[in-house]
Amino acid sequence: MLRLLSASPWEHLGSLKYLLxxxxxxxxxxSDSEDKNMTWFHHILIICALRATIYTFWTSYCNMYFLNRNRRIIQEGVDFKQIDKEWHWDNLLILQSMIAYLGFYMSPMLRNLLPVWDTRGFIAIMILHMAVSEPLYYLAHKCFHGNYLFSKFHSFHHSSPIPQPFTAASATYLEQLLLTAVMGIPILGSRLIGCGSISAIYVYILSFDFLRCLGHCNVEVIPHQIFDTFPFFKYLLYTPTYHSIHHTEMGCNYCLFMPLYDALGNTLNNKSWELHRTMSLDSGKNRSVPNFVFLAHVVDITSSLHVPFMFPSVASMPYTFRFFMLPLWPVAFVVMLLMWAKSKVFLISFYNLRGKLHQTWAVPRFGFQYFLPFAKRGINKQIEDAILRADKLGVKVISLAALNKNEALNGGGMLFVNKHPDLKVRVVHGNTLTAAVTLNEINEDVQEVFLTGATSKLGRAIALYLCRRKIRVLMYTSSPDRFQKIQKEAPADCQKYLVLVTKYQAAKHCKTWIVGKWITAKEQNWAPPGTHFHQFVVPPIFTFRKDCTYGDLAAMRLPEDVQGIGSCEYTMERGVVHACHAGGAVHHLEGWTHHEVGALDVDRIDIVWEAALKHGFRPVSNRNNISPKQIQL
Known part of the structure; x- marks a missing residue:
């Protein structure tokens, strides 16, 4: 019996539940367009869609850290565990739709047509809600906090540490039935006294959901001036701060929407209004300054939808194209044009590592824009503004993602360091750790590698590192001068291991390819069967060969003590970040005071790798999991 009241009857169906x-x-x-009785089913579908939209939009707003970071009540982020727990939040909508569906057939009263508008119905619903639904919910909610009911039914709702709109709908089956009764009483009551209307049903249900989301949004949006001017209003409408106290301290603030019943029941937390006032006053201040910032960018239009403020459940999984998001492509395209015209760097996610706040800011530029000559100046201006803003806030380290540190764009960050020699924030491209991760993936018995993008920052460092280990490196480049310059950097007895090649045919017998420049299917066909493609190219190459294996982009798994992370970084698995991102975090954790920009220092590859391992970062690949310096003949 407890099982039946705890879980929804369709829980075992998974995503197939939508077939209901x-x-x-x-x-x-x-249905026949003239059969007015059938409009009831139209209304059920429309109301469900509108309710889902309200919950989704509220959740999107709650995850727009660039808008509300100074208004957040609980600073921690929603993690993967909570997202998974609240995955089926919409069970409440399905349940209430089924009840409405059954009620239509079981009750002749409901089959009678309702008028579109009746002013008396709005008044009746408001009175019934305030006089019946509010006290009923208050008493029932208080009972659910008793030892037995709480442990069996209500603890699931409170197991979400960060309230959010989806939390409001995430509850056990018994609680959902109670909430359905609370919502249904005013609607049925107005119908019984003969003043119900379609518009009143719509307004009441959607307002009910709106207020539920408001209380669980974890962002204080109600200004304290309203309560200062009209003191009695604070007993008529709760605030996100008011309800968050119920989740953090419990034993108080049980009301549905009206704190009046907490005041009458002597369960009102005394600090509710003072804390609300403090939150409202502090909304214009930077209350939390991050220690480390990762400056990311969007790869393409479809991947721009893979952010927490769009669909948290989608963002909690590695990025892949999903057909159901295709209708949003035009919207994303228009937003891209607006962002291109004029926009600022914005905060998209944050997490805590050993109690230190780490944030991800994003330059509102798309991957292809980085390769437009006329866009270069504007992109560098946005990156520079982000660095200066971080410096002003007191951020210790800012790490540049992929294209934000492109050599042709700004010399791997050198442009900003040279232009602003007095920067306190350390600018880091993180490529040293990227090189270390790539080297870690190479098998111990490898004697020869084929390297594309060989004269880039990473290609140069990888080539010099491997030649010191007496590994032959076929450096593919169309610039003999740049090759010779790199070759001269190698020790005299190692220079012979660096070999200039200008055609892909030269690698037809080499089974270890390190790809730093995008290669087509035709170029991949020169690799012999059994080749493994390591890569540090963005975006990653397509997997054309079925007889070869492909490595992921260089990445590291975050330490186990990371808190508040609930979104995947592009195509990476949960809890995995690009190596350059991890490199910036390691730079901060080690307290290094130098900038890591421009050319890579090959001598620091082992140092950075060992520092990453020391702080709990782990390589994603299981090929060897050895230190780069162990690679040898």
Whole structure:
């Protein structure tokens, strides 16, 4: 019995639960347009869609850290565990749709047509809500905090550490039935006294959801001036701060929407209004300065939708193209144009590492824009503004992602360091750790590698490192001068291991390819069967060869004590970040005071690798998991 009251009957269906909407949809599509009774099913579908939109939009706003970071009540982020726990938040919508569907057939009263508008219905619903639903919910909620009911049913709702709109709908089956009754009483009551209307049903249900989301949004949006001017209002409408106290301290603030009943029941937390006032006053201040910032960028239009403020559940999984997001492509394209015209760097995520706040800021530029000559100046201006802003805030380290440190764009960050020699914030490209991760993936018995992008920052460092280990490096480049310059940097007895090649045919017998420049299917065909493609190219190459294996972009798994991370970094798995991101974090954790810009210092590859391992970062690849300096003949 407890099991039946704890879990929804369709829990075992997984995503197939949405087939329960099929009867509504089929009746709505196939029904006679003149059969007015069938409009009830149309209304069920429309209300469900609108309710889901309210929950989704509220959750999106809560995850827009660039808008509300100074208004957040609990500073921690929503992690993967909470996202998974609240994955089926919409079970509440399905349950109430099914009840409405059954009620239509079981009650002749509901089959009678309702008028579109009746002013008396709005008044009746408001009175019934305040006089019946509010005290009923208050008493029931208080009972659910008793030892038995709390442990069996209500603890699931409170197990989410950070309240968010999806938390409001995440509850056990028994609680959802109670909430359905609380919502249904005003609607049925107005119908019984003969003043119900379609518009009143819509307004009440959508307002109910709106206020539920408001209380669980973890962002204080109600200014304290309203309560200062109209003191009694604070007993008529709760605030996000008010409800967050219920989740952090419990034993108080049980109300649905009206703190009046907490005041009457002597369960009102005394610091509710003072804390709300403090949160409202502090909304214009930078209350939390990050120790480390990773300056990311968007890869393409579809991947721009892979952010927490769009769909948290989608962002919690590695990025891949999903057809259901295709209708949003035009919207994303328009937003791209607006961002291109004029926009600022924005905060998209944050997490805590050993109690230190780490944030991800994003330059609102798309991958292809970095390769447009006329866009170079504007992009560098946005990156420079981000660095100066971080410096002003007191950030210790800012790490540049992929294209933000492109050699042709700004010399791997050298442009900013040279232009602003007095920077206190350390600018880091993180490529030293990227090189270390790439080298770690190479098998111990490798004697020859084929390297594309050989004269780039990373290619140069990888080539010099491997030649010191007496590994032959076929350096693919169209610039003999740049090759010779790199070759001269190698020790005299190692220079012979660096070999200039200008055609892919030269690698037809080499089974270890390190790809730092994008290669097509035709170029990949020169690799012999069994080749493994290591890569540090963005975006990653396509996997054309079925008889070869492909490595992921250089990445590291975050330490186990990281808190508040709930989104995947592009195509990376949960808890995995690009190596350059990890490199910036290591730079900060080690307290290094130098900038890591421009050319890589080959001598520091082992130092950075060992520092990363010391702080709990782990390589993602399981090929060897050895230190780069162990690679030898």
């Amino acid at each position: 909407y099929a009867p509504f949809l089929m009746i709505a599509i196939l």
